[in-house]
Amino acid sequence: MAVPDALSQPVALDLFEGPFDLLLTLVLREEVDLLELPLVEVVRAALGEGARERWDTNTAGELIVLLAAMAELKAKVLLGEEVDEEPDPDALEARELLAARLVAYAPFQRAARWLHEQAAASVGPRYRRVPLGGAGPVPPRVEDPALLQSAMAALLVAVPEPSLDHINTRRVSIPDVLDRLQRALRRVRDVSFDELVRGAGRLEEAVTFMAMLELARRGEATLAQPVPFGDIAITGVR
């Protein structure tokens, strides 16, 4: 079973494919040439999108320390400097913590392996997974037919027709009003809007207003309203 710790995380590069700690070992033994190792890909594999797990802050920090040490080593090799024999004390502490944690966590990894074996050994038996049903439905009681009749009677009464009184029926249409307006304008040159809608309801007034605008849009009439909210003079265009 794979151990999900930072060091055993697989890294896949052109140069090398395997767990992270093996890569580090090979680098330190100089079996993998640090100069040829694309560090940025190692960083991506360890911490970037390719990482197998989302490490917590502490582990990520430890990984960063290790990667930084690798980067420093590579920089020194590139510059032809002598490689420092004494590692940074902070890095040492981080590594020591990592080692302590690996040892402390080991029992749970072994317990997980034991669980894995247990699960494998427990796949055979099948259980009868039939839920216990509750009590069956209660049979209907024998009732007096008269009671049923009275209950049914209430259901058989016709539903009253809903009143539609509150809904306005549409008595006017724009084409009608338009037609009337056009005829009026053929008879006289000017028509007063107020005259047109005298005695009409709100709806009729609105429809007449729209018909008037339509006439103006078509260029069959011009509109003039000298005073705001005053009468509108509709003048036919001949």
Added chain:
Amino acid sequence: MTDPVARAVEALLFLSPDPLSVVELCEVTGESPGPVQRALAELAERHGPGTGLEIAEVAGGFAMRTRADLADVCDRLRERPDEDRISAAALETLAVIAYLAPIGRPEVGRLRGVAVDSTVNSLLDRGLIEEAGRPQGGGAMRYRTTRLFQERFGLRHAGDLPPLEDFELSGEEAERVRRQLIDAGHIATGDRPAPPDGGETDG
């Protein structure tokens, strides 16, 4: 089989969708634990290796189930949903919760060294762990394993786990881990304090 208690217990085990504890069997049959346990022993003997069924102690009770070697033929009758695979990460999280329950996500995360939110959610969804309340004085929700967990892993009850000490690295093994890390260049050689010799309290 003439023992009326054994007959009753057999009928109850056949009918029950969940394992029945001795206490439950006593309640339903109205018998005391002695006769119920004798009945269970008699039933276990009756459903021996030569039969298709067995009486198993699992998940805090007793269950009548088919024998493991008949899994194939049983599955031909009733299509069995694919066993959902438990990932290595989920198994380790389960192990931590099984041993240290009740335990909250932050502690599990600290111990495992990775964020465990999605793993814990998945284990909750699969019914392998459940909420076990918050500590007195407030804090993160804590979790424990469920009866389904015991059944899935063939445990007789919640505590039916080997002692964690059995899994601890011996001094020699711990030293080998250290040595491997040194070889890999992660630790400097020299007189460093020995690693802790147990994993029960990390976070």
